Structures are given as C-alpha cells and as structure tokens.
Amino acid sequence: MSRNPFLERLADQHEAQIRSTLNNLEADIISQIGKVTDDSGVLTTKISIELRNDIKRYMEQYRIQADTLVRDYDQIVNSFMEEFGELNIPDKFKSLTEADLITINQLKFQSFSGFEEIANRYLTEINANVYQNAIAGKPFNEMVKDIRGLITGDVDRRGRSMSGYASQIAHDSVMQFDGQFTVYKAKEAGLDKYKYTGTLVRDSRDHCRLHIGKTYTEERIREIWQGSWAGKSEGDPFIVRGGYRCRHTWIPIVEVEEDEIPEEIIEPTSTSRSNVKDVVISSLLNRGSKKTRQAYDDDFNSQLTDQQKTIVDKLEKPKVIKNNQKGFYLAGSKTISAQLNAISRSTERSKGVKSYVISHEYGHHIDYVTSKTVNKAWSETNDDFFNAIEKDKRKFKGVTRPDLTGRSKEGYHVIDTEEYQGLFDKLASREKIEIFSKNNPNLRIGFVNSTELKGDGYSNLSDIVDAMTKGRFRKKMNMWGHTESYWGKRGSVEKEIFANLFSLQNNPKAYAIAKEIIPNTVKEFEKRMKILENL
Amino acid sequence: MTKKERQEKLLECETLEDFNNLYLLIFKEEVPETTILNAMEEIDVVANAIYDNKKIKGVILPNDYNI
Numbered sequence: 001m002s003r004n005p006f007l008e009r010l011a012d013q014h015e016a017q018i019r020s021t022l023n024n025l026e027a028d029i030i031s032q033i034g035k036v037t038d039d040s041g042v043l044t045t046k047i048s049i050e051l052r053n054d055i056k057r058y059m060e061q062y063r064i065q066a067d068t069l070v071r072d073y074d075q076i077v078n079s080f081m082e083e084f085g086e087l088n089i090p091d092k093f094k095s096l097t098e099a100d101l102i103t104i105n106q107l108k109f110q111s112f113s114g115f116e117e118i119a120n121r122y123l124t125e126i127n128a129n130v131y132q133n134a135i136a137g138k139p140f141n142e143m144v145k146d147i148r149g150l151i152t153g154d155v156d157r158r159g160r161s162m163s164g165y166a167s168q169i170a171h172d173s174v175m176q177f178d179g180q181f182t183v184y185k186a187k188e189a190g191l192d193k194y195k196y197t198g199t200l201v202r203d204s205r206d207h208c209r210l211h212i213g214k215t216y217t218e219e220r221i222r223e224i225w226q227g228s229w230a231g232k233s234e235g236d237p238f239i240v241r242g243g244y245r246c247r248h249t250w251i252p253i254v255e256v257e258e259d260e261i262p263e264e265i266i267e268p269t270s271t272s273r274s275n276v277k278d279v280v281i282s283s284l285l286n287r288g289s290k291k292t293r294q295a296y297d298d299d300f301n302s303q304l305t306d307q308q309k310t311i312v313d314k315l316e317k318p319k320v321i322k323n324n325q326k327g328f329y330l331a332g333s334k335t336i337s338a339q340l341n342a343i344s345r346s347t348e349r350s351k352g353v354k355s356y357v358i359s360h361e362y363g364h365h366i367d368y369v370t371s372k373t374v375n376k377a378w379s380e381t382n383d384d385f386f387n388a389i390e391k392d393k394r395k396f397k398g399v400t401r402p403d404l405t406g407r408s409k410e411g412y413h414v415i416d417t418e419e420y421q422g423l424f425d426k427l428a429s430r431e432k433i434e435i436f437s438k439n440n441p442n443l444r445i446g447f448v449n450s451t452e453l454k455g456d457g458y459s460n461l462s463d464i465v466d467a468m469t470k471g472r473f474r475k476k477m478n479m480w481g482h483t484e485s486y487w488g489k490r491g492s493v494e495k496e497i498f499a500n501l502f503s504l505q506n507n508p509k510a511y512a513i514a515k516e517i518i519p520n521t522v523k524e525f526e527k528r529m530k531i532l533e534n535l
Numbered sequence: 536m537t538k539k540e541r542q543e544k545l546l547e548c549e550t551l552e553d554f555n556n557l558y559l560l561i562f563k564e565e566v567p568e569t570t571i572l573n574a575m576e577e578i579d580v581v582a583n584a585i586y587d588n589k590k591i592k593g594v595i596l597p598n599d600y601n602i
Contacts, residue, residue, distance in 0.1 A: 326570060327602065328601060329601045330600060332599040437586055439587065445583070446582050448550075449549055476551075476552050481574070483568055495601055496601075499601070
C-alpha cells in the first residue's frame with residue numbers, strides 16, 4: 001500500500017497550519033502598530049524603530065510553528081519504515097539505526113532552514129516597510145494595507161506574500177523530506193529501483209501522467225529527469241519529483257524488472273512530403289526502443305531538405321549517435337549526441353520552440369567528414385566562407401581592426417553593441433521573471449529579463465548572431481549561443497555557423513532571416529551544399 | 536562579501552553579463568565553461584552559485600568537441 005494519501009494529507013495540514021499562523025502574526029503586528037500611532041493615525045520614525053523588537057517577537061510565532069511542523073516529520077519516517085518493513089530485504093535494514101537518526105535530524109534542520117530564510121527575509125521587509133511609511137507619514141489605514149500585502153497577501157502588491165511562499169514550503173518540504181529519506185534508506189539497503197507513485201488529479205503535469213506507476217533504476221530516473229517539461233523544478237529527481245507542489249513520490253522496489261521509457265514520451269514528428277527517400281540514422285543509436293528509433297529518424301528527416309538527405313545518404317555516417325540532452329559532436333570518434341524532439345525554452349514555465357539539435361550536430365559531422373584537412377572541418381579552412389562571414393559582419397555598425405592572423409585583408413570587424421537590440425527584436429521578446437534558489441525552490445533570489453524566442457529554429461539563429469559577436473550577444477541580451485571562451489577556439493565561429501545553417505535550411509521562415517542577417521555566408525554555404533550533392 | 540551583500544547585489548543583476556561580473560567579483564575567477572547554450576539557464580546556475588557562495592564546477596572541453 002502506498003503512503004501517498006498520508007503524505008498528501010500531512011502536506012495539506014501543514015500548509016493550512018502555516019497560513020493560520022501567519023494570519024495571527026499579521027493581526028498581532030497590525031494591532032501593535034494601531035496602539036502606537038498618534039491621535040492623527042500617524043507613526044513616528046522613532047516608534048517605528050522601537051517597533052522592530054515587537055515585530056521580531058511576533059515573528060517567533062512563525063518560527064515556533066515551523067519547528068512544530070518539522071518535528072511532525074517523524075510521522076513520515078514511521079510511515080516509510082512501516083512500508084519499507086514489508087519489502088523482501090534483510091531485517092537489519094528494517095529498523096532505524098543511530099546513523100539514520102542523525103540523518104533524519106540533518107534533513108529536518110535543512111527543512112527548517114527553508115522556513116527560517118523566509119522569516120528573515122520578510123522580517124527585514126516588514127521593518128523597512130513600517131519605517132518607510134513612518135518617514136512618508138502614511139496614515140494607519142494605508143500602512144495596514146501594506147502589511148497585509150506583505151504577510152498574507154490579502155491586499156494585492158507587487159511580488160509574492162510571505163504566506164504564499166511559506167505555505168508552498170510547508171507543502172513541498174513534506175514531500176521533499178520523504179523523497180530524501182526514501183532514497184537514503186533504499187541506498188542503504190542496496191536497492192536501486194523505484195516506482196513513481198501517487199494519484200493523478202486534473203492539474204497533474206503531463207510528465208507525472210507519463211511516469212506514474214512506472215519502475216526505473218536510479219540511473220534511468222536521473223536520465224529521464226534531465227528532460228524538460230512544464231512546471232519542472234530543477235534539482236534531484238527524488239527531491240523535486242514532478243516540480244513545485246507535486247504530490248507524487250518514489251517508493252523503492254525489490255526484484256522487479258524496470259519499465260521501458262513510456263512510449264507516450266515519444267511524440268510523432270510531422271514530416272513534409274518529399275521526393276527523396278528518408279535517411280535512416282536510428283540504427284546508429286546506442287539505445288532506444290523501436291518506436292524511439294523511428295521517432296528519431298522522423299525528427300531528423302523533418303529537419304532536412306531533399307538536397308540534405310541526398311548528401312547525408314552518400315557520405316560516411318557517424319560511428320555512434322546518442323539520444324542525450326546535451327548536444328555535441330566529437331570529431332575524433334565521430335560521435336553525435338543530440339536529443340530527440342529538442343525544445344529551446346527560456347524557463348521551465350515557457351512552452352518553448354523547436355531546436356534543431358540533431359541536424360545541427362549532423363551538420364558538424366558533414367563539415368568534418370568532407371574536409372580535406374585532417375582533424376579540421378571544411379568551414380574553418382575555407383577562406384571564402386571565412387571572408388563571407390567577415391563581409392556580413394561589416395554590414396553592421398562597428399569597428400574594423402587589422403586582422404593579425406592575416407587571413408582577412410579587409411580586417412576584423414567588431415559589431416557595435418548598439419546593433420544588438422535590432423537583432424534581438426527579430427528573434428525574441430522579453431519578459432521579467434523571478435529566479436529561485438535550487439536548494440530551496442520557494443526562495444526568490446533575483447529577477448531577470450527572460451527571453452522568449454519567436455519561432456522554431458530561432459535558438460540556432462541566435463547562435464549565428466552570437467558567433468558574429470563572439471558571445472557578447474548571448475551574455476548582454478540573455479540569448480542562446482556559446483560562451484566567450486568557446487568562441488575563442490580557432491574555427492569555432494565558422495563551424496557553428498555552418499552547423500546552424502545546415503540545421504535551418506528546411507525551415508523557410510528561419511532560413512529567410514539567416515539570409516537577411518548573413519547573405520554572403522549563406523551563398524557560400526549553398527555553394528558548398530551543391531558541391532556535396534554532386535560528389 | 537557577506538551573504539546579505541551577495542543577495543543585494545544579485546537583485547541588481549539583469550543580464551548574464553551582470554551575473555558573470557558579480558561571480559568574478561566574488562570568486563576572483565571567471566565563470567567556467569558549462570556547455571550551457573541558453574543564457575537564462577546559465578543565469579540560474581550562476582545566481583545559485585553566488586547565492587550559495589559555492590563555485591561552479593566547470594567542464595574542460597576536448598579539442599574536437601563541437602557543441
């Protein structure tokens with residue numbers, strides 16, 4: 001029997017308890033401010049400073065409540081041990097050891113720290129708010145509105161209320177503590193398979209729907225959890241599970257065969273009608289079910305023009321292809337790593353757009369295997385391609401300096417940062433979002449201007465612009481690209497632009513933008529493709 | 536830099552460049568190579584490193600590694 005209903009109930013109870021405590025805290029603070037305001041309802045700055053001790057004292061209510069909640073986690077341990085005791089494992093693992101008790105205390109302390117960080121942050125905010133209002137001579141009623149906005153959020157204000165954060169922590173800490181203790185005890189007993197359990201509700205994430213009831217090894221879980229899905233929370237899969245407020249848990253399993261990745265994860269890729277037969281590269285995949293392999297071929301072919309299929313078909317194939325999250329091409333071993341149906345999304349909340357990773361990495365492969373220079377790609381050795389990039393850069397406002405390598409007679413052009421905004425606007429829009437702590441997903445640690453790409457393949461376009469600016473476009477505009485150190489590697493600019501053009505050729509909209517930004521480079525690229533087609 | 540100072544400085548950062556500069560100021564070294572292409576994703580990693588006061592474990596790319 002799963003302990004999920006118990007955990008869900010406990011998480012809900014804790015959430016309600018912390019909300020109730022914060023309601024009382026808010027009432028106490030407002031009442032105290034009411035007592036010390038003068039007859040005209042205004043607070044002096046001197047008294048506002050003196051109030052800090054009272055507010056701190058009231059905040060203790062919250063800390064005491066948090067401490068009580070964390071102590072309640074013993075119930076989670078008992079519930080887990082009851083279930084664990086029914087497994088076919090040696091008896092010595094069925095009881096708690098002294099080391100277990102130390103671990104439990106450490107986990108509890110960690111959970112309490114999450115609550116405490118919220119207390120410290122909001123204590124500072126409340127004090128600052130009261131003092132600023134005293135300086136501004138705000139009337140009592142206005143001050144009450146501010147306090148309510150800060151603590152319970154009953155009055156709208158910018159940002160999230162203390163109650164909003166604390167209640168989410170109260171909920172998630174229960175599930176996270178359970179996840180951490182589960183994996184700790186399972187490992188101790190030498191178990192490495194886990195079943196994803198719990199009930200599905202209307203709002204359950206697609207990711208949870210897909211994996212619920214499935215059993216995987218720890219290694220496989222970590223692999224699957226590297227993917228992206230709506231509402232994902234970054235962190236250890238046993239702790240974060242499906243994401244914020246996820247109600248699902250892992251239970252250790254003994255002697256059960258692991259499941260394959262559910263077939264539903266493999267979304268069919270629509271392929272356009274073509275006169276050239278699809279190319280097959282799925283046989284090079286190091287692992288994957290029949291359905292995964294078919295989907296991989298479909299995804300790859302959907303990214304290729306007929307001309308590209310012809311080129312791929314006639315040239316030497318990579319040695320091995322891996323369906324992994326990280327996209328790369330290792331020229332020495334002719335290894336491609338590229339994720340099936342890859343998506344570029346700025347944050348876990350955004351829908352994202354298609355990223356042409358398989359064809360990009362395959363583009364690198366084509367670039368290398370058709371080069372006449374050992375260990376170098378064609379694009380990095382061809383002067384016409386190099387000079388076309390330089391010529392395209394000079395279309396933009398900037399400074400041209402002597403090219404110390406002597407490769408470009410007309411000099412090396414550095415595009416002015418003033419040009420970035422215009423290029424950005426072609427590719428993306430901007431939205432201000434919050435950044436949260438990885439250790440404490442409820443803790444906001446900053447704000448940032450997030451970028452939303454405007455179309456499929458636009459992360460590849462962004463990478464082209466980033467190549468021309470050697471990483472400055474990415475870091476100044478929060479876009480897609482590579483690090484400055486990567487662009488410092490000889491040949492990286494030409495190789496990445498070649499691979500990006502190869503990946504974009506079958507997307508008319510994105511390819512048209514590429515032509516607009518780097519027309520001369522596209523011409524050289526197309527010349528090369530023609531040569532390869534007729535090899 | 537104290538934890539409070541780091542938190543305050545983090546709130547002033549808006550672009551990956553700002554976060555990278557703050558990382559350099561705190562750890563006296565550049566953000567290492569992470570192979571992350573999405574600036575937003577890297578900001579998340581850098582901001583957390585600064586907040587937790589823990590350096591990022593970078594990767595060393597082989598010469599024939601193309602991302």
